[in-house]
Amino acid sequence: MKRVRPIQIAWKPDKKSSTPVYRQIVQYICDKVANGEWTIGSRLPPQRALAESFGVNRSTISTAIDELTSYGIISGKSGAGTQIVSNTWSLMLPTKPSWKKLISSGYLQENNRRMQQINRLEFAPDIIRLGTGELDPRLFPQKMWTEVLQKMSVEITSLGYAEPLGILTLREAIVEHMKQFGINVSTKNVLVTSGALQALQLISSCMLEEGSTVFTEAPTYLKSLQMFQSAGLNLNGISMDQDGMEYWKIAKQLQKSESSILYTIPTNQNPTGITMSNARRQELMNFCIKNRLPIIEDGAYQELCFDGESALPLKAIDDNGMVMYLGSASKTLAPGLRIGWVIASEPVIQRLGDAKMQMDYGASSLSQLVFAEFLQSGKYKEYLIGLKKILKKRRDNALKTLEKYFQDIATWDVPIGGFYIWLTFNDDVEVDDLFERALDKGILLNTGDIYDFKHNRSLRLSFAYLTCEEFTAAMRTIRNGLY
Amino acid sequence: MKRVRPIQIAWKPDKKSSTPVYRQIVQYICDKVANGEWTIGSRLPPQRALAESFGVNRSTISTAIDELTSYGIISGKSGAGTQIVSNTWSLMLPTKPSWKKLISSGYLQENNRRMQQINRLEFAPDIIRLGTGELDPRLFPQKMWTEVLQKMSVEITSLGYAEPLGILTLREAIVEHMKQFGINVSTKNVLVTSGALQALQLISSCMLEEGSTVFTEAPTYLKSLQMFQSAGLNLNGISMDQDGMEYWKIAKQLQKSESSILYTIPTNQNPTGITMSNARRQELMNFCIKNRLPIIEDGAYQELCFDGESALPLKAIDDNGMVMYLGSASKTLAPGLRIGWVIASEPVIQRLGDAKMQMDYGASSLSQLVFAEFLQSGKYKEYLIGLKKILKKRRDNALKTLEKYFQDIATWDVPIGGFYIWLTFNDDVEVDDLFERALDKGILLNTGDIYDFKHNRSLRLSFAYLTCEEFTAAMRTIRNGLY
Incomplete structure (x- = not known):
């Protein structure tokens, strides 16, 4: 059996530091494990002894131990005391929390x-x-689903890597589908994504600069917007009235020096259910053109208007390529398909497509073909x-x-x-x-x-x-x- | 009709600058469009006149015009001359190339x-x-596929959002499947990803710090590794002999101050086909333990050993949680399913799973269920x-x-x-x-x-x-x- 050196502690946390004492202890132990002084299999002294060595009280030790346990660095098997079971990967956990930059304000946290x-x-x-x-x-269209999958079960004869922008058949079907909403584009303007969330991810990571501001309705669907925050963008909520976002309030906050974009769910907004009026849409477009403020239009609920005529998307009145439209099958048919799409100008779609290929080589071909069949057969309609x-x-x-x-x-x-x-x-x-x-x-x-x-x-x-x-x-x- | 101001140019590129002249011109025009001085619909002077204004030759103008056209900022409709058709999104293109940080060495570019x-x-x-x-x-298992999809066509009765780590049925099937390779883990150690490439993406973005070094076999599958580079990591290629990576060459290059990881394809390596010998595997593990060098083991070709006994993955001899194993259905069954998986310690899987939910809410449930059925029915085997x-x-x-x-x-x-x-x-x-x-x-x-x-x-x-x-x-x- 390998001999394990007993653990010696000759260090005390700095109680005057702005870092909480328990965090200092966590960091100390992580460092000892990382630099190899405390080897795997070493046993930590009992909590009482630790408290004494560090000169802190038991509850502080207990908090530190809990945190180290959650990282998988130590483990307290009953009877055996607390042991270093550290693995190298776990040691990376405490040092790289930046991927999950939380919303800056404490309130939003x-x-x-x-x-x-x-x-x-x-x-x-x-x-x-x-x-x-x-x-x-329970509203899942079981019969249609069965028909579509039966068809796919014989029609699909291999499932290779798909084209970067998404399977052509599906892009063609999306182009046709979008016409009813006044959006007339070609397949080169369409990128298939793994849900609309991934579209936001792609836009954040390859179109927006850190420090940019995202103007959005308040309230809005913040969960999706965590994406923007992870990319180092600032959120700025703009209030709404019954006609939608009060866009004129943006004007005061637009700083010429920094870049900004606008994120909106104009139709059946999440969470308020508000649909932006047609007059407001035109005003908003004019405002954005004037201020060169690009728009991300989230159309997740666009296809679910059941009162009167559906409101035309902003993309339908977009002559200047201001608007990037996000569509999704998640709210209408099935989130588990993970199918969404972006409609934008060709060079933008090209860049997003390149980024997508670097991230996951495209959405599931099977999901793409199933949704294409739903669209093309008229079943979706x-x-x-x-x-x-x-x-x-x-x-x-x-x-x-x-x-x-x-x-x-x-x-x-x-x-x-x-x-x-x-x-x-x-x-x-x-x-x-x-x-x-x-x-x-x-x-x-x-x-x-x-x-x-x-x-x-x-x-x-x-x-x-x-x-x-x-x-x-x-x-x-x-x-x-x-x- | 809206009146469009004619374009005036009273600026010349700096020929002594280290920025190429054509890039200066591209930036100048982008700025003019971005700040609104040159409005949409404005017509650019003919190339000859532009060349004169800027004091450069025609070919320089032509290069700049090509680049601006590829951004979608200008468009040269025949007969109408070159016009500003700028859209705001396209204007963001030239300023944010960082997502595609290419391999630093010119040779690799x-x-x-x-x-x-x-x-x-x-x-x-x-x-x-x-x-x-x-x-x-042509090797696609058509008959099995038909059977599986027929089954799914009636068994799937809805497709909601899946659990963060992937559908439990699939994770259970993967746990079973991995036993044959000597990897014994629980479902909490498994994260389903959209292909192995996405696993690298997740690891890069939430486990590795910018400036870290990735040691890898040379030659290796660089396309996947672009991911690491986009995350600001440095690649360091280590030569191979017939037994695999000559890991001892890493020692000289390990700097205690910076963090490093090792990326390896030990079995049926891409592109060399080399399989690391069992002795070398053990030596490599010992070396990595000693140097606290975490390992990403790419098992894409692990399941395709047809001569003699298959080599055991590094993960199978990993007592210290050094190894993160990546599996994939892309090389064996169908890349279009976009199904891969990561096997690692629980806290690491938790973090990767959180990141995945932020990125795309998980892989296609349909793909997951199809692959689970392939595994569970014994068809895959x-x-x-x-x-x-x-x-x-x-x-x-x-x-x-x-x-x-x-x-x-x-x-x-x-x-x-x-x-x-x-x-x-x-x-x-x-x-x-x-x-x-x-x-x-x-x-x-x-x-x-x-x-x-x-x-x-x-x-x-x-x-x-x-x-x-x-x-x-x-x-x-x-x-x-x-x-």
Whole structure:
């Protein structure tokens, strides 16, 4: 058996340092392991002895030990004491947190914690998800799916590396598909991505300079925007009225010296459900042209307008190539396909495509071919017609439910499509408190704070995940629990 | 109609600057368009007049115009002259090339050009690909595929967002699958990625610090390693003998101050076909433990050993968590599935998984379920047995062909599996020249330079893409063209 040297400690943390004492201890132990002084298999002294050596109290040691354990550097097997089980890769963990640069403001970091809590709870069994960003899986077009996959099962005769911009058949189908929204482009203007999120990733990493500002609606879908933040961009939230983003408020904040872009979800906005009016769209375009402010238009909910005529995307009135449009099959058909697309000018698509090839050699060819078949066969169109009818019915029921139970204590707008109703309570309801009480009843709420740049009293409700009966029952429970 | 101000030029490039004159002109025009002085629709003076204004010759103007056109900033419609059609996104192109930091040495940049040429030519019709890194699509297991997709066509009843580490069923199947290679881990040690390339991307962006050194075999598969370079890492090529990487040569170059990792393809190495001997593997592990040098083991060709017993992966003899193993379905079954996996310690997998969720919310669920079914049903195993028989036959034929036509002018090793034979010519054959001559005959060669850190006289030949007859015929053509 290899002999392991006993661990000697002749060092004390600096209690006057701005680095917390437990962090200093973590770093000290990491360094000792990294430089090989403390070898694998070495046993740490008991916590009591450690506390004495370092001149700190037990709870500080305990915090440091927990952190080192979570890195996989030490392990406390019962009976055997705490041992260095360090592996080299784990040692890299504490030193490179930059990939996860969190939102700079402390307030938003808190939001992030609530968001992680919600993400975890979404996988809890029997939880009722009242605000989730996913379509009801029971609406999956099973029969069409079976037909499409049966076809693919014989039509696909090999699955090689795909073209950099995505399989041509799919790009052709997307070009056709986008025409109904007034977007007329060629296959060279289309890049297939692994979901719209990856499109943001590509744009962040190869189009935007660190330190640039992203103007966005407030509230908005911050989860996607973490991408921008990882790339070192600053977020700046702009308030909305019923016609959409109050773009004129950007003017004051535009600094000529730094580069900026605008990110918007103009149609059935997440989380508010607001659809930007046509007049506002034109004004916004003029403003952006004047100020040379490029636009990322997130069209995730564009195809889900069920009231009246659908609003034309900004891309449809974009004569100057200001707009990069993001489409997605995730909100309409199936997030698990991981299919999204970017529409932009040819050189931009070329560059994004090059970057995509460097990252993952393109999206799954199988997913691409399946979605292409959905589009080309007319199945997707037919499915969407049915889906929008159901969503409309669910929205109407949701509005009726709100009028019945919440009229006296909250306000909301009527969305023309999408998934969401943004409910804002009057002064006497604390949403954080409501979250906990709802959770006790097995109901998961998406509180408004996780979408906003400041505290609010709102909830993002989704009528897309639950049936009419389920939605009404859950909202009744919420109401009854309030007083 | 909007009035467009005529363009006035009262500026001249600085001919003494280290920036080429044409680049100065490109930047000048970009600036003018960006700051709004030259508006969209403005017409540029004719090239002759531009040359005069700038005090440069026509060819310089022509180069600048070409570059601006490729950015989509200007467009020369016939008859209408050259016009500013700038879009804001395109203007970002020239300023953010950092995503594509090329290999620092000029020599390797040249390689990159040849590689791009090869990538383009691979899509040319009727080209004979003698060195391509893809399995013959005619070996696709059509019958199994049909069965699997038929099953999925009824078994999949929705396709929601998948778990962060990948669908549990697939991770379970991978855990089972890896046991045959002596790798015993749990599902928490497995992360499903969109191909092995994405795994490198994740590791680069969230585990490695800028300025770190990546030691790698020379020659190696540089295309994948561009990833490391984009993340600001330095590559350092280490030569090989018949037993694999001559790791002892690293010692001299290890600087205690900077962090380093080792990237290796120990089994059926790409491009040389060399398999590291078991003795060398153990020595390398000891060396890395002693020097605390973490290892990325690329197992892309691990499953394709057809001679004797397969070599055990480094991960199988890794007691200290030194090794991160990368697996892939791309070389064995189908690159278009975009399925790879990482095996590492739990905290490392957790971090990579978090990063992956930020990047694209996980790999296609459909691809994951299809590959899980291949693994679980035993179809993958059965398919691999047949595939290896065919590859062995093709390798034997390739060796016979080489002996017949190339014995007097080249040398090569006998690979125990994988796709490749590394052919090295004697002094009197120039490989660049050979590339052109082969292309004239419709044969695409992968010259050794694109895999190496220095000039060589080698070819990467693949016996996996062509049938025995096709391979022999192509090699005979090459030989006949030589003299």
